Amino acid sequence: MEKIAVYGASGFTGRLVVAELARRDVPVVLVGRDDRRLRVAAEGVPRAEVRRAGVEDSSALAAAFDGCAAVVNCVAPFELFGEPVVRAAVVSGCHYVDTNGEQSYLKRVFDTFGEPARQAGICVVPALADDGGPGDLIAHLTAEALGPRADLAELTIADLRRPGAVSRGTARTALANRGLWGGGSGLVWADGAWRDGAAHAAGDRATVPVPEAAAEGEAGDIKVAPFALPGVITVPRHVRAGRIDAVMREEVVPLFAAVTRELVATLPEGPNPAARRASRWLMAAYAVGRDGRRAQGSVTGSDGYGMTAVIAVEGVLRLVAGVPAAGVLAPAQVFDPADFLRALEPHGTRWSAGVDDR
Ligand SMILES: NC(=O)c1ccc[n+]([C@@H]2O[C@H](COP(=O)([O-])OP(=O)(O)OC[C@H]3O[C@@H](n4cnc5c(N)ncnc54)[C@H](OP(=O)(O)O)[C@@H]3O)[C@@H](O)[C@H]2O)c1
Known part of the structure; x- marks a missing residue:
């Protein structure tokens, strides 16, 4: 090899x-x-x-x-x-x-x-x-649920993990991206180009429905806020949509703004094995076709760093x-999106994507 x-x-x-x-x-x-x-x-x-x-x-x-x-x-x-x-x-x-x-x-x-x-x-x-990979793949499969090469009105990528321990490197990364993660919403894809999310906030969602792959214990819609996820840069390369944007669970967003140099210095190199095992990551995608039909996809697993x-x-x-x-x-x-996600299943990953007719 x-x-x-x-x-x-x-x-x-x-x-x-x-x-x-x-x-x-x-x-x-x-x-x-x-x-x-x-x-x-x-x-x-x-x-x-x-x-x-x-x-x-x-x-x-x-x-x-x-x-x-x-x-x-x-x-x-x-x-x-x-x-x-x-x-x-x-x-x-x-x-x-x-x-x-x-x-x-x-x-x-x-x-x-x-x-x-x-x-x-x-x-x-x-x-x-664990966000950019599964997020991109599940967005593709969600769009495809509305038809091969469907032309969508909009697609939202959502990082819905709950607050949890991060590595010192992730915290240092938050500091280096302070303008982006500490209050900025990053880019959105709108009408064929990447644009400043703050100037195109009209389409932002305040909540998303609980996705199918969510862990037990979620009730009602999940409050979200715009966030600069990697999927906004990757997904428009393979999904046709008037708008592609990204959100994160609302309670997690201010934690990035709260990172300081002093806090970074106090963090261990990474979460310990028990904290890693107990943590879950959850990426979802919500698509709306030009005909108003909706589709939803989600993928989840434990131990974001290990995954x-x-x-x-x-x-x-x-x-x-x-x-x-x-x-x-x-x-x-x-990569073939479904085949790649199937390869993650033996590591505890679950996923689904389909038309949302609720
Ligand atoms: N979901 C996600 O998006 C996700 C998940 C996991 C990780 N990550 C990202 O992956 C990255 C790594 O995270 P981590 O927790 O592993 O960080 P880390 O433990 O701090 O490791 C960073 C590595 O970069 C090296 N490095 C730092 N500054 C350098 C420099 N000036 N020149 C050369 N090498 C340098 C360090 O070298 P030394 O060992 O010599 O210090 C270390 O090997 C972060 O950006 C994190 O956000 C993202």
Whole structure:
């Protein structure tokens, strides 16, 4: 089996990705800025290699990816440190996935690396974490419930997880995206272009119905607020709709604005195993056809960080097995959405999508 490089392999998510690759018997190259931390992360991982490369050194990065079929980028925050890793993957001819959920970084990756990736013949699939991956795939299946290549009036992507513990890296990422996550609503897709969500707030939903995959205990509609989710950047590439926007459970949104440098310093590297097992993630999509028909889809599971590693590894192994096209692509442009979600079911993921005739 070909080697796969993990950038930021000594971080919380990076170590989970390394473990998932090792569980699937894939030889891993651990790459990052700190040799000592990388060596600790590599302990006990069969056939692991360690290669040191900082994001500021493009030739060291390209050398670190030499001989690898693909790169999984787990750096934090992507807004500050993500792009050099994408560039080096393209230069080295490696397929690429990452665990980012940062809308502005994500849009820059599509805008900057589409042509270089096509020319290099490689596939870049950013935002393959527990929100960007399942959110994109379930949005596609929900739109499709209204007909193949349905032309929708609107589609809303919703992150409906309850408040829960986050990693220090996620909190640092919230700080770096303060303008976006700390009060801004990000972009919406409206009438064929990405536009400032604040200036196009007229279509915003205040509530969404409880999705089918929700855990027990939800009653009534769920209060939501606009939020800059990655699906707004990926979904318009494969779903036709007049408007595509994104919302989050309302009580979670202010928590991002409350993150401070002082708070980050007090956080452990990541939630402990019991907290991870007890947590659930829940992505939903709500589609309205131009004829007024509605469809709804949802996907849920536990342990968002563990599932992010499973999703990124499932994705990168599919890229290495063969890609339908080169370029920067949304998950549903590269993977069969239902087949990919079925592959997550043995890890406790449940999902459904269909016409909503309530
Ligand atoms: N649902 C989601 O959207 C989702 C889920 C999971 C993770 N994520 C994202 O994945 C990212 C990783 O999260 P995490 O909790 O694993 O963070 P983390 O533990 O802080 O790990 C970050 C990694 O980036 C490296 N790094 C930081 N600054 C660097 C720099 N200047 N140059 C080179 N490397 C640098 C760190 O290296 P050292 O080890 O040397 O410090 C570490 O390996 C975050 O952006 C997080 O938001 C998103």
